[in-house]
Amino acid sequence: MQLPSPHRSSAVPALTAAALAGLLALTGCSASSSGSTDGGQVAPGPNGAAPSDRHHPGPEPTSRNGLGDSENPMTDAAQDPLSTFALDIDTGSYTRFRDAVTHGEQLPRNQIRTEEFVNYFDQDYEAPRDGLGVSVDAAALPFSPGHRLVRIGIRSADVPDRDRPDADLVLVVDCSGSMGEADKMPTTKTALRTLVGSLRDSDRVAMVCYSSQARVVLDPTPVSERDTILDAVDALRPQSSTNAEAGLTTGYDLATEMRQDGRMTRVVLISDGVANVGATTAGGILRRIGDETRHGIHLVSVGVGIADYNDRLLEQLADRGDGWHVYVDDAREAERVFGTGLTGSLVVTARDAKAQVEFDPEQVAGYRLLGYENRALADDQFRDDGVDGGEVFAGHATTALYDVELRGRGSRTPFVTATVRYQDATGRPVERSGRLSDAECAGHPEAAAPRLRQDLVIALLTDRLTDGPWARAVDADTLRDEAAALSGLLDGDPAVGELADLVERTTA
Numbered sequence: 001m002q003l004p005s006p007h008r009s010s011a012v013p014a015l016t017a018a019a020l021a022g023l024l025a026l027t028g029c030s031a032s033s034s035g036s037t038d039g040g041q042v043a044p045g046p047n048g049a050a051p052s053d054r055h056h057p058g059p060e061p062t063s064r065n066g067l068g069d070s071e072n073p074m075t076d077a078a079q080d081p082l083s084t085f086a087l088d089i090d091t092g093s094y095t096r097f098r099d100a101v102t103h104g105e106q107l108p109r110n111q112i113r114t115e116e117f118v119n120y121f122d123q124d125y126e127a128p129r130d131g132l133g134v135s136v137d138a139a140a141l142p143f144s145p146g147h148r149l150v151r152i153g154i155r156s157a158d159v160p161d162r163d164r165p166d167a168d169l170v171l172v173v174d175c176s177g178s179m180g181e182a183d184k185m186p187t188t189k190t191a192l193r194t195l196v197g198s199l200r201d202s203d204r205v206a207m208v209c210y211s212s213q214a215r216v217v218l219d220p221t222p223v224s225e226r227d228t229i230l231d232a233v234d235a236l237r238p239q240s241s242t243n244a245e246a247g248l249t250t251g252y253d254l255a256t257e258m259r260q261d262g263r264m265t266r267v268v269l270i271s272d273g274v275a276n277v278g279a280t281t282a283g284g285i286l287r288r289i290g291d292e293t294r295h296g297i298h299l300v301s302v303g304v305g306i307a308d309y310n311d312r313l314l315e316q317l318a319d320r321g322d323g324w325h326v327y328v329d330d331a332r333e334a335e336r337v338f339g340t341g342l343t344g345s346l347v348v349t350a351r352d353a354k355a356q357v358e359f360d361p362e363q364v365a366g367y368r369l370l371g372y373e374n375r376a377l378a379d380d381q382f383r384d385d386g387v388d389g390g391e392v393f394a395g396h397a398t399t400a401l402y403d404v405e406l407r408g409r410g411s412r413t414p415f416v417t418a419t420v421r422y423q424d425a426t427g428r429p430v431e432r433s434g435r436l437s438d439a440e441c442a443g444h445p446e447a448a449a450p451r452l453r454q455d456l457v458i459a460l461l462t463d464r465l466t467d468g469p470w471a472r473a474v475d476a477d478t479l480r481d482e483a484a485a486l487s488g489l490l491d492g493d494p495a496v497g498e499l500a501d502l503v504e505r506t507t508a
Helices: 092-102 114-120 184-198 223-234 244-258 283-293 311-320 331-338 450-465 476-489 494-507
Strands: 034-038 082-086 132-140 147-156 166-174 204-210 214-222 263-271 297-303 324-327 348-359 364-370 390-393 397-406 414-423 429-437
Touching (some): 092 311, 092 324, 092 494, 114 397, 114 450, 132 348, 132 414, 132 450, 147 348, 166 244, 184 223, 184 331, 204 244, 244 263, 244 283, 244 297, 263 311, 297 311, 311 324, 348 364, 364 450, 476 494
Parallel strands (some): 166 263, 263 297, 297 324
Antiparallel strands (some): 034 429, 082 348, 132 147, 414 429
16 A cells, blocks of 8 residues: 555544434454453453553543544543443444445445444454454554554354254334335345245244334244245335334334244344334333343344435444344345345354453553444443443454554554453353554555455545545545555455445545
């Protein structure tokens, strides 16, 4: 990446915070998981000391080089060495962006979530034997001397489909009038047919259709009776108003009735998120979802339709339901999300998962987390098991990117330690950590792992989409050139080729 270096020393902060509202990862440098400490024991920090559980309020927004962003400033590591957040495996923001570009539209800035862009793409993290594994690597930023892009990779163990419990799925389908627009209903039916095709005969499916009211259009049916299920899918039609509250309430009632020991129960909501009847504020439905989550019923929210779409609602529903949010824009994405392997990824491998990243203030002048704005936690909540984290499902990876400014170069003492804490299947707290020194860092993105280089391109793109300071440091031509080079480097991955095309189209 032949990037300009317009500033001698820079804190280059900046992504616009995603609003929380609505209804209701070539070897460069790396350090992989190192040990685990169970039973709530404290993992060592970068200098061998236990990280503090004390919450630091952090400094006032600062900008040493005029590139500060008051919404996401560099944090002074001397004042606040800890960064804490709940894990997130959503991908919906990226596919929403792709769909918008396809339709010649522009996604609102508050719907650009860097972590969801990064989570969409394959990474290179080794799967652990159980639970979660942590890896850390980094590369120097040529456009910002003294800065490193640090990648914290968290990967869950795989669970083969044959080893998963039988599944009981309640499909809650938006059949409102707005679903008659922009191929929303045909896309929904494609997704549901693909999902049914990925299930095994011993699974069960029920379906709720909601518009002004909600009704059960398919009683719990074994997947051995596929034709019956597919007939119910084919019969779905857009109707009138949208009462999402009624749909989800009926869906959770049905899921509660279906729940059995030894089987996993999931609610799958497919909607454009538009609601105009019933509850129109957060309230009761979110409380109901939270209650049912404690009983093991998790929610997967699936968004469809670029027009009249409530991204905030569907993302927040999935967060409250300890599930995940995806956006399906075409048949290809339906196959990617709902085809072979989906049901294995419905298995929870880590509950209430949180990450805490500690920076050595003797080496780190400042840092900023790219994304995760709406998943931030107070530092003292990391080991508070009463504070909800994120659920991580089998085979998923999640990535956190940091812009880190170092005080010096080449030290062999770790400057960053990343620890993930989660509850295993028995409810026991587990911690696993990874750490990294500057001597282990790639001196340039071209010397880094290709997937780290990929994540830098993605971060540069989201910064440009949100008018962040990196957009002023790296011009559009350079970003296009790097995306094209990455496509050649990872030419076996069509998603990277598509990324290069989207970069071209959005910067032309």
